[in-house]
Amino acid sequence: MNVPDALARRGSDLLVRIVGVACSDRELPRMADELAGLVVRSARTLTFCDVHVLDDDGRFLECAGRPVALGEGDVGWAAAHGRARAHADGRGAAIPVHSGGSVIAVLDVRSAGPCPPEDVELVTALAELFAPVLCSCRRLRAARERERAAERFAERAVEAQEAERSRLSREIHDGIAQRLAGLGFHLSAAERALPEHHPESLAQIMMARSLCELAAAETRAAIGGLRPPVLDDLGLSAALATLAREAGDGPGPSGRPLDVTVTVEGELEDALPDHVQTALYRIAQEAVGNSLRHASASCVDLLLEHFGDRVRLTVADDGVGFSLRDVFAPGGRVRGGRGRRPDSYGLRGMTERAELLGGRVTVTSRPGGGTTVEAVVPIPGRSGPVSAR
Template structure:
């Protein structure tokens, strides 16, 4: 087991050591890689083609291309030579875990000539059948300056000595491929965001229509009926005021009660559209009110009194509301924190709990997940709603969680001059 940078002087091949590729083939291989990087914007086809070309040109037995996922905390298998191509998208490796995770974290190549299981960094992945291969080289794929894109691994069944020249060749290939893979990742992220935005707009329109129907029903069945009854009582009081003052007073008492109920229902309907407390007390006051209305939790609040534009305040308020509701419903937590502030022109909202937590890699964006992490579908848009609310105001939502260790949701929104008021 060797770290390649100290194994052999660059360009030297000691006697008895067979290199990956004949020097005459290096140029042809690099040209193939360069041509391949211009073939299209899809991550998986590009990674698969890279794996195939490398194994064919270097006489290795298998090649795995692991790409940094959008969370930037784990690698995902994006390309592999058959039969392991069936595992593409199924193998996930957190940074720092296994040889590939170590390479990603330290940005250093690793060569293991034999007895991989004796290396403390080695982590068997049953789906990739590592026990069948003796030697391996694992190389970081980076874009300059220092941006990690993924990790490139080659394996051989028979014992293979990887020279310093071999490692440098793989580094060059990794750098060539990294730029194209990074562009493909950005293209996919942008396309996914556009699709999510389209779905969200469709959902918003559908829910606006549903909300209009609900409000029309509430007004018709509640406020309108009470106002009609109020009108009857006022008419009766007007008729009785001369002949039976006592009856008139009774009618007025009932009319006042109906008026109070109608006002309560009107306030509730208005609050569903925009929380009036944001107009009265601002975002900090609204968040403090949310905390007071959640007696099930021991809530610690740290709220700065910064006023933002209306649409940013509503988005952050609704995200906090969704988080607290999820803590109460799903987290089995008894302690939580709610923080809001503006730092260096960025608004930052954080909601954390000490609940059950969850595996963030195993949760699809469509699931209803906030602090506490349990999936559910009892109303609201859940995680996707919070993500899209943040994105619609130019922000970003991050979730940190693991089973048994609670959950922290953080929203950051870069502010421009008009966003502060």
């Protein structure tokens, strides 16, 4: 009996049910469960069906129960040899599902009594129809696993970077910062011990103290920049607010205070993963730093937007702008022979951070027209195609 005959005996409603299951939006193992239920409902005597799907490495057949190794039992034998195998008690069989000449799954069916040949023929026919459905499910499963592996790699990479930053922060705090504190103490002691009739020596000591205090302040700023505690304690929004407040303290390069604002739109059901928050903070930190160092800007606007499957960070300033062609030109040298743009490394770094997480960074600028940096990063587990909304 051929496949169409075996299916035709069950009527057209069986084909309708098969199409319905095949078109349903389900992934493994739910699709396997749906197909198993369809087999039991379609046969006359079958009371049980398990759909065992071969893993991507071709070593195990996965099911709701214990995985079955290739060659183990009737199911493993059917997968290894590509042929159906009846159970020893005559109450069912293990029937392979073929795709492209290879076994991708096995239908393990059983009945309460002796299994009639027509039910075995029906299951064999169904196995041929299930093949493209299960093949698509296996490809989707492999794609999901690659996506999760990429997310785990990105998370580990960001964690490794931050661990190194934390290590440097501790070493600077316990080493250089303590040495500077000790140096300041000894300079103060020398100033008090110096006789009053040595004004020149006193002036030198006071200048050394001033330089020591400046170095200590820069060291504290470097420690805070390496790993801001607020990011761990309060999250990304608070960290951006702190970054804006610190950037706005004191006069900017133009001599006027820099006006930095932060706007947060949308809400997340769950907090962003730590490595995503860290990457976005670093991008914001670099973009704001570029505005401070190079843009001669009077204001910088930070906008953080949460969407269902992604988050977007936009940093825009009203500074002098620059030519993107000059910054990203081969060799990174600007016209006029003035050397490499000091912010070209930072722009590339922001791009690499976003791409590591499957996102992107877009920089828009022109001389005299300000600069806008936009970073769009997918949220792991809910990510779709990265695109601006």
